[in-house]
Amino acid sequence: MIAQTPLEKIHIVVIGAGLIGPRHAEHVHSNEQTELFGIIDPMPERKAVAEKLGTEHFTSITSMIQYADDNKIPYPDGAIVCTPNHTHVRIAAELASHGIHLLVEKPLSSQVEESQALKVYCEQHNIKLLVGHHRRFNPFIVETKKQLPKVGTPIAIQGTWALKKPSNYFEASPWRTDSKTGGGVLLINLVHDIDLLQYLFGPIVKVYAELLTKQRLEYPNVDEGACLTLKFENGITGTFICSDNVISPFNFESGTGENPIIPFHHDLEGFYRVFGSNGTLSIPDFSLYHQPEIKGWNTRVTKESLIDNRKDKLYSQLPFDLQLNHFIDVIRDKSDPFCTAEEGMSALLCIDAVIKSIETDMPQYVSNIKDVKPNFEALGLKK
Numbered sequence: 001m002i003a004q005t006p007l008e009k010i011h012i013v014v015i016g017a018g019l020i021g022p023r024h025a026e027h028v029h030s031n032e033q034t035e036l037f038g039i040i041d042p043m044p045e046r047k048a049v050a051e052k053l054g055t056e057h058f059t060s061i062t063s064m065i066q067y068a069d070d071n072k073i074p075y076p077d078g079a080i081v082c083t084p085n086h087t088h089v090r091i092a093a094e095l096a097s098h099g100i101h102l103l104v105e106k107p108l109s110s111q112v113e114e115s116q117a118l119k120v121y122c123e124q125h126n127i128k129l130l131v132g133h134h135r136r137f138n139p140f141i142v143e144t145k146k147q148l149p150k151v152g153t154p155i156a157i158q159g160t161w162a163l164k165k166p167s168n169y170f171e172a173s174p175w176r177t178d179s180k181t182g183g184g185v186l187l188i189n190l191v192h193d194i195d196l197l198q199y200l201f202g203p204i205v206k207v208y209a210e211l212l213t214k215q216r217l218e219y220p221n222v223d224e225g226a227c228l229t230l231k232f233e234n235g236i237t238g239t240f241i242c243s244d245n246v247i248s249p250f251n252f253e254s255g256t257g258e259n260p261i262i263p264f265h266h267d268l269e270g271f272y273r274v275f276g277s278n279g280t281l282s283i284p285d286f287s288l289y290h291q292p293e294i295k296g297w298n299t300r301v302t303k304e305s306l307i308d309n310r311k312d313k314l315y316s317q318l319p320f321d322l323q324l325n326h327f328i329d330v331i332r333d334k335s336d337p338f339c340t341a342e343e344g345m346s347a348l349l350c351i352d353a354v355i356k357s358i359e360t361d362m363p364q365y366v367s368n369i370k371d372v373k374p375n376f377e378a379l380g381l382k383k
């Protein structure tokens with residue numbers, strides 16, 4: 001038998017060590033295939049995050065590059081960009097200019113023209129670009145994909161992402177209080193659900209949106225949510241409510257237990273509902289409401305549980321690990337990105353249409369990616 005040579009570890013640097021960066025860094029630290037190269041964050045207090053994981057802290061990409069040059073070690077193979085939304089593209093482009101492959105947190109950027117420029121730049125320089133819509137890896141979504149055919153032809157969907165963010169969430173990171181810096185529930189949270197809905201049901205082509213009443217008057221420049229109607233290319237229609245300022249467990253995190261800081265509601269029903277020709281599927285409970293024999297309003301609709309022990313089977317923080325393993329495969333050329341730059345931009349174009357609809361009080365068609373002109377200036381690179 002030929003002994004297999006173990007593959008060399010993939011070296012990964014994490015940029016931004018606020019709320020989500022340390023979580024990514026811990027996964028990189030504990031994954032057998034990866035080595036945490038270091039953490040980049042200009043805030044001196046973020047050094048503690050690096051120290052906890054026994055890795056280097058750098059205050060800029062330049063200082064990390066300098067460190068590698070001084071120590072005659074290769075640059076990291078990949079980077080996970082976990083900085084404020086409006087900084088993603090510039091940071092990602094600088095890393096790409098050093099040959100470093102990219103996993104960029106969602107949303108890919110706060111402006112789709114910047115994303116287009118990053119995509120083109122990465123293609124020209126053979127840099128792999130994966131967008132961090134990690135929920136596609138969540139077992140609840142994997143299960144949803146599997147169970148969807150049971151509704152027959154999907155006709156309509158109903159969805160909710162609603163909870164209350166505490167005031168310290170905004171105080172800790174002022175970029176979250178202004179939509180110009182990528183703040184707001186539309187760009188931070190709705191973009192997750194838009195990506196999932198497009199992943200499950202195909203492209204959204206038209207939206208209409210009404211803004212929800214503001215309650216945080218101290219932050220006038222950021223939205224708190226919206227009520228939407230959606231039309232998909234294949235004819236499916238839907239409604240969606242998103243809010244980060246109401247008391248509600250009807251959101252992905254509460255229903256899946258994915259986020260350790262948001263309590264898991266084991267028995268939550270229906271943050272998404274899919275209405276089909278043969279039945280209605282409720283997620284995350286995986287109840288199928290159907291009429292196995294005589295169909296029609298004279299017959300009781302049966303509720304069938306499609307999975308047992310939801311908590312044991314599906315509650316897990318696996319998605320970030322799965323996403324990391326996938327990123328490793330992408331870097332090793334064993335796989336194409338599961339969430340591409342085009343898909344990241346497609347979600348952004350939907351959010352743009354939502355914002356335009358709010359501004360004009362009219363329904364809006366979602367623009368075509370092909371019509372988005374790249375803004376190369378936004379990359380901040382020398383010509």
Ligand SMILES: NC(=O)c1ccc[n+]([C@@H]2O[C@H](COP(=O)([O-])OP(=O)(O)OC[C@H]3O[C@@H](n4cnc5c(N)ncnc54)[C@H](O)[C@@H]3O)[C@@H](O)[C@H]2O)c1
Nearest residue numbers: 016017018019020040041042043082083084085105106173
């Ligand atoms: N996938 C998810 O579920 C998920 C969850 C939370 C956040 N996010 C995304 O992750 C990103 C970060 O969000 P967050 O909530 O962790 O933000 P945060 O404000 O908590 O942390 C951002 C960190 O980036 C650092 N930073 C700012 N500019 C930098 C620069 N030029 N170089 C290096 N570091 C810099 C800040 O000092 C801060 O420590 C956002 O894009 C957000 O949308 C994704």
